[in-house]
Amino acid sequence: MRLAELSTRSGVSTATIKYYLREGLLPPGRRVTATQSEYDESHLQRLRLVRALIQVGRVPIASAREVLTALEDESLDHNSRLGTAVWALPHGPQAPEDDPATDAARHTVDALLRRLGWENAQAYGADSPAYRMLVTAVGTLSRLGYPCAVDDLAPYARSAGQLAVADLDLVERYESPDEQLEAAVALTVLYEPVLLSLRRMAQAEESNRRYGQGSSEA
The missing domain is CATH 1.10.1660.10 (Multidrug-efflux Transporter Regulator; Chain: A; Domain 2)
Incomplete structure (x- = not known):
């Protein structure tokens, strides 16, 4: 063409x-x-x-x-x-290394990964952008006084594991390895707003179930 x-x-x-x-x-x-x-x-x-x-x-x-x-x-x-x-995708700002909350967050993240049995050194090593982004997020939660212990994070991690299965199931619909790689990167970017939107909609549903008119707590 x-x-x-x-x-x-x-x-x-x-x-x-x-x-x-x-x-x-x-x-x-x-x-x-x-x-x-x-x-x-x-x-x-x-x-x-x-x-x-x-x-x-x-x-x-x-x-x-x-x-x-x-x-x-x-x-x-x-x-x-x-x-x-x-x-190589953008992963947001990194946590300040001289902040005690960063070191504590790193210990929390490492403990979470051990509990999950996630031992992929490439994905979870100190050089991993996703690992550093998670440490930054947990450190921010800690500094602001919001729940961020391993028990708090584990349900989110388990849900992420299920999402990863769905992600790769979509990717494997493509036949050639090159198409799969391109689709994996594109879907990583394109599905992030989908996940954010669905999470907020699910929160609204759960809030209505718990606290809306007709609920047991209303």
Whole structure:
């Protein structure tokens, strides 16, 4: 397909596609003339991922390039490529190391992981962005005086484990390993607002059940 068709099918303007090409976020098409190139379904798939990262997930261009580079690193196995790509996604601010609450939060998080039996060193090591983000969140809860002991966090972790199964079940609907990797990254970004929305809706339902008119506590 030519650039105009790629734009129509992807919903991305030709100017934006040209920008993504210049930034290395989209591989070049097959040159057919001095001024025109042809693109295929792989370009369309990649554009969907780039849109998910940049337009929906608000991932900076540099970070998006890191994610895509990780996905294309064939020296890594399937699991490592996915892990490296997800590491490159933005993970929020880091906790201040000189704060006693940070050290206490790290001990809490480590105890939680031991209880769950989550022993993936790559995912849970001190260099893991997700691990550091969790330490930051637990430290903030502690400083503000909100519940954040292992018993408080464990139900959330177990729910996250169930969500991970659903995540990878979705990913495995795609046939090729490359499609699975791209889908895993895109769905990580696209499903986070879905999860936040559903949690708030579920809270409203549970609040109504407990405290609304007709409830036993009303």
